[in-house]
Amino acid sequence: MRVYLFKFLFIACFSAFLGATPYHPIFVSVINIEQNPKSNSLEISCKIFTDDFEKALRKTYHTHIDLLDANARASMNKYINDYIQKHLKVSVNSNSMSLKMLGFEQDEEGINCFFETGNVAPAKNITITDNILYEFETQQIGLIHCTVNGNTQHYKLNNPEDRAEFKF
Numbered sequence: 404m405r406v407y408l409f410k411f412l413f414i415a416c417f418s419a420f421l422g423a424t425p426y427h428p429i430f431v432s433v434i435n436i437e438q439n440p441k442s443n444s445l446e447i448s449c450k451i452f453t454d455d456f457e458k459a460l461r462k463t464y465h466t467h468i469d470l471l472d473a474n475a476r477a478s479m480n481k482y483i484n485d486y487i488q489k490h491l492k493v494s495v496n497s498n499s500m501s502l503k504m505l506g507f508e509q510d511e512e513g514i515n516c517f518f519e520t521g522n523v524a525p526a527k528n529i530t531i532t533d534n535i536l537y538e539f540e541t542q543q544i545g546l547i548h549c550t551v552n553g554n555t556q557h558y559k560l561n562n563p564e565d566r567a568e569f570k571f
Contacts, residue, residue, distance in 0.1 A: 404523045430455060430540040434533055437527050445500065445526075447518040449487060451535060453465040456514055458548055459539045460486060468505070471515055483507055483516055493534040495523050512569070531558075536566040 433450040434487040453470055460468040460482050470479050493500045505517040510568035533545045549569045558567035 404475065406542075413493045423488065429544070430542050431544045431546060434545065434547045434559065435550075436493070436531070436548070437512045438523065438552070440525075440552070443491065443522050443524075445495070445520040445523055445529075447493070447502065447520070448477045448493075448517070449491065449516045450510065450513045451516070453461065453509065453513055453514050454512075455536055455540065459536050462539065468551070472511060480504065482505065482562075483514075483520070487516055487518070487535070490533070490537075493520065493531045495520075495526045496528055497530075498524075529571075531567045531569075532565055534559055537565065539561045 430452070435448045435450075437446045438444075439446050457468045457470055458553060460470075464482055468479070469475055470483075472479070487504070488502060492504075493501070493502065500511065500520040500523065500548075502518040502520060505519060507514055507516040511516075529549055529551070531547055531549070533547060535545060536543045541562055543562040545562075545565070547558045547560065547567050549556050549558075549567075551569075551571045554567045554571055556571075558569070560567060
């Protein structure tokens, strides 16, 4: 029994040392939405663990993905924008909003992606469909924070649940 335990611990430590098992115990993305009354727009940020996001983009687009490579920034913008456009939908007062990508940046172990909408009437109802990384991780969680006129509401989505509604 001790021999098997020793072998297991040796393999686990050796694999971790080599980086063969980059693992974090939680799979979460965080969406922040804030209505900007001066520009009549929604400002949206998405934070996703870098390693999970890169894996998802590789599987989706079947190409080399390195979100931290400054030389590949233009192509990474394209992949991020395309992926988020397919997996994050926003509607205000029952009107579907188009998202314009502003860019992305690394933030600790995550990638922050920034979007905005065009002209938005004062929000009374915001509906979010968020299934970011759902197809790659059954334990994926989506946390959404939505702020209108200083009033912030929160919602937690557990895969496969992908829809949140906020009323102001």
